[in-house]
Amino acid sequence: AQSVTQLGSHVSVSEGALVLLRCNYSSSVPPYLFWYVQYPNQGLQLLLKYTTGATLVKGINGFEAEFKKSETSFHLTKPSAHMSDAAEYFCAVYKDSSYKLIFGSGTRLLVRP
């Protein structure tokens, strides 16, 4: 069965520092992987997705993620954190062939001035 694990419920970085949010997946079929961001009291916004093809995926707001099959990982990175990046980030995978999303437990990103 498909699942995702996000390491670290909270990540704190200084403004301008590298952002690294970790996601590992478990899937019996080639996975479709997603990162969503949730700002306080708002809905989920798609940051980026991996389906097939290029393993380095670029998303909005300067974020990118790399699909590494050998490590079953899909970590999210951004070279330089901005205060506006403070939010909750969810990694997700499609469950089997039903195409419903299975979310990780989320990582809250805090950006220090």
Place this chain on the structure above:
Amino acid sequence: AAGVIQSPRHLIKEKRETATLKCYPIPRHDTVYWYQQGPGQDPQFLISFYEKMQSDKGSIPDRFSAQQFSDYHSELNMSSLELGDSALYFCASSLGAGENQETQYFGPGTRLLVL
């Protein structure tokens, strides 16, 4: 660009009351999903519809029902509300189903508080 619309955005109900949440998908999207996000929790899949037919069912209580109408909007009906139903309810829409499905786009959510 048009996004997924959910109404109401906030709803306060008493225990044992009923509630109806509405979702209007992005134009041309024919698939709708409902998710429930409890306080401090990740979103959990409830139910989905494709072309007005239920396509999948998750951890949705029997007290809840949903349908998709001819204009593709969807309604989630919740009866005999319990305190534990207090959550953020998201609707998402996509174009197509199965292998041809495209990305799910989420609405802003309806925050339900049961007192």
